[in-house]
Amino acid sequence: xxxxxxxxxxxxxxxxxxxxxxxxxxxxxxxxxxxxxxxxxxxxxxxxxxxxxxxxxxxxxxxxxxxxxxxxxxxxxxxx
Numbered sequence: 867x868x869x870x871x872x873x874x875x876x877x878x879x880x881x882x883x884x885x886x887x888x889x890x891x892x893x894x895x896x897x898x899x900x901x902x903x904x905x906x907x908x909x910x911x912x913x914x915x916x917x918x919x920x921x922x923x924x925x926x927x928x929x930x931x932x933x934x935x936x937x938x939x940x941x942x943x944x945x946x
Contacts, residue, residue, distance in 0.1 A: 880929040881913035891920040
């Protein structure tokens with residue numbers, strides 16, 4: 867059983883990175899994605915976070931747009 871999930875952050879192209887990684891590794895799968903809603907802070911429908919599995923290892927990726935202050939990022943991570 868996996869106890870730690872690797873958390874990757876991107877200023878841009880997080881969704882593209884997940885799609886790329888899952889295309890080149892065997893036994894990989896996108897498990898979940900979330901998108902911004904009306905409240906933002908990104909454009910409605912834009913990629914926010916995603917979880918994916920590569921060769922049995924789970925990862926999480928997040929799109930941290932520069933409009934999100936650093937302090938807000940730390941608060942969001944604590945709430946996970």
